[in-house]
Amino acid sequence: MYFKQLTQTKAIMAKARSAVITRGIVISFFALMSLFLAFGLEHWNYGELLNWALANLLIWHLMFAKRQVTFDLETKQIITKITSLYTLAEQVILINQIAAIEFRQTIARGNGYGLSYDLIFVLKGLVTPIKFENGNLQPMTLLGEQISKFCNVPMIKHD
Amino acid sequence: MKTRKSCMQYSQLPKIARRFIQSDGLPDQLRFSTKQHYICRGFAVLGLLPLSASLVMAVTLDGVEQTFYQIVVGLLLVIVILLGSLKHHFVLDNSNKHCFCQLQLLGVFFKKKTITSLKSTQLLYRHNRHDRSLFELKIGRDSYNTGSLTDTMNTALFIAQRFDIQVNEQVSDYPNIHPIDISSLASSSTESITSANVNTQDAQIDLVSQKLATAENIKVSNQVSVDFIEPLFCPKKLVKILYPLPFLMLFAVMMKFVGGYLNVF
Numbered sequence: 292m293y294f295k296q297l298t299q300t301k302a303i304m305a306k307a308r309s310a311v312i313t314r315g316i317v318i319s320f321f322a323l324m325s326l327f328l329a330f331g332l333e334h335w336n337y338g339e340l341l342n343w344a345l346a347n348l349l350i351w352h353l354m355f356a357k358r359q360v361t362f363d364l365e366t367k368q369i370i371t372k373i374t375s376l377y378t379l380a381e382q383v384i385l386i387n388q389i390a391a392i393e394f395r396q397t398i399a400r401g402n403g404y405g406l407s408y409d410l411i412f413v414l415k416g417l418v419t420p421i422k423f424e425n426g427n428l429q430p431m432t433l434l435g436e437q438i439s440k441f442c443n444v445p446m447i448k449h450d
Numbered sequence: 451m452k453t454r455k456s457c458m459q460y461s462q463l464p465k466i467a468r469r470f471i472q473s474d475g476l477p478d479q480l481r482f483s484t485k486q487h488y489i490c491r492g493f494a495v496l497g498l499l500p501l502s503a504s505l506v507m508a509v510t511l512d513g514v515e516q517t518f519y520q521i522v523v524g525l526l527l528v529i530v531i532l533l534g535s536l537k538h539h540f541v542l543d544n545s546n547k548h549c550f551c552q553l554q555l556l557g558v559f560f561k562k563k564t565i566t567s568l569k570s571t572q573l574l575y576r577h578n579r580h581d582r583s584l585f586e587l588k589i590g591r592d593s594y595n596t597g598s599l600t601d602t603m604n605t606a607l608f609i610a611q612r613f614d615i616q617v618n619e620q621v622s623d624y625p626n627i628h629p630i631d632i633s634s635l636a637s638s639s640t641e642s643i644t645s646a647n648v649n650t651q652d653a654q655i656d657l658v659s660q661k662l663a664t665a666e667n668i669k670v671s672n673q674v675s676v677d678f679i680e681p682l683f684c685p686k687k688l689v690k691i692l693y694p695l696p697f698l699m700l701f702a703v704m705m706k707f708v709g710g711y712l713n714v715f
Contacts, residue, residue, distance in 0.1 A: 329701075329702070329705045330705070332702055332705040332706045333705070333706050333707070335706065337703075340699065340702040340703060340706060341699065341702075343698075343702050344695055344698040344699045344701075344702050345695070347698045348691075348692070348694055348695050348698060351694050351698070352691065371682060373682065373683075376694075377690075377693060379687070379690050379691065380682050380683055380687050380690075382679070382680060382681075382682045384679065385676075388675075388676050390624050390625060391624065391625040393579060395579035395580065411579065413577075413582070413624070414676050414679065415624075415675045415676065416675035416676050416677060417582070417676050417677075417678075417679060418581060418582050418583050419580070419581060419582070420579065420580075420582065421679065445625040447625060450588075450591070
């Protein structure tokens with residue numbers, strides 16, 4: 292996901308086109324397979340039907356689940372939405388609540404080599420900071436700089 | 451001599467700080483265990499697992515297998531002992547007025563690395579990045595958890611009294627870093643020791659923020675303070691994942707009855 296400014300007051304986190312296409316191809320393969328199976332469902336009992344439905348639930352979420360982040364300067368909000376055709380979860384952060392953008396080192400969890408870093412929003416008065424994104428230090432610093440410039444919030448560089 | 455008397459002793463350090471500040475080099479040197487130090491210790495502990503397993507094998511088996519495991523035990527023992535006794539310290543040195551990283555193995559000191567002067571080194575205390583009710587102390591490249599603000603201030607005071615080092619704080623006026631001088635640090639930390647320890651932290655924060663009440667503070671205060679932000683995911687919300695399931699099940703049952711007519715294959 293990378294930062295993309297749409298207008299003067301609006302920005303989103305956009306996905307790379309290649310990632311979207313790859314996901315579409317892989318998931319549509321599975322979806323076609325389960326549809327193909329559906330034509331033979333008349334011979335199945337109800338237990339097996341439930342299994343089919345559960346497998347399709349997984350495919351559904353693999354296909355449609357996505358995270359949408361909107362930076363809106365007019366309403367002064369950062370809205371994080373997780374949707375999969377319907378809304379799963381939503382979080383609204385007011386920009387003027389953010390005291391600073393910070394980084395913290397975390398244990399790498401299978402995202403390539405090296406250490407991984409969290410980009411966190413430190414909210415005023417809140418004990419636990421809110422994690423926004425995780426990745427290598429260089430892309431995270433770039434993202435932090437873009438967000439801090441767009442939303443006009445201070446950023447503390449990782450040392 | 452007067453300054454010596456007012457100095458904090460090593461034994462007065464909070465317990466949490468004595469974990470990473472070593473007493474051996476005092477009073478001239480102060481040694482901090484670095485991250486590499488803890489990584490080596492971690493690997494030594496991990497190495498104990500195969501060591502104990504092969505030790506059992508070396509005792510219970512016989513013949514060629516026994517000799518094999520005896521050799522393995524010998525090799526692992528050497529590795530574990532070396533890793534366990536390896537010490538990597540960040541050292542503040544008063545005699546030469548500089549600080550450096552140094553590796554130490556079984557009493558042998560290795561070459562000093564990344565030597566910088568004490569003047570250019572900073573001591574910074576700030577909020578912990580995971581839990582902002584706790585604090586951490588940053589010196590050199592590493593930062594150490596020091597628990598409450600009182601403990602952190604005491605540790606900073608302990609270091610600042612011995613070494614000519616600049617203490618900064620990032621607590622009262624959060625994103626900005628302010629230098630803080632030893633006398634104010636000493637007075638505030640002793641006050642907090644004598645006062646009742648129930649609300650020491652709050653009292654501390656108020657005390658420091660009063661001292662640093664500047665125009666910048668007023669600017670920051672028009673930010674909205676929050677008590678609670680709903681986390682993105684909580685167990686209750688996870689139930690929402692199952693919402694499409696009834697429809698999928700309905701489709702499956704429908705296909706069970708109608709599917710036969712649609713089957714073109």
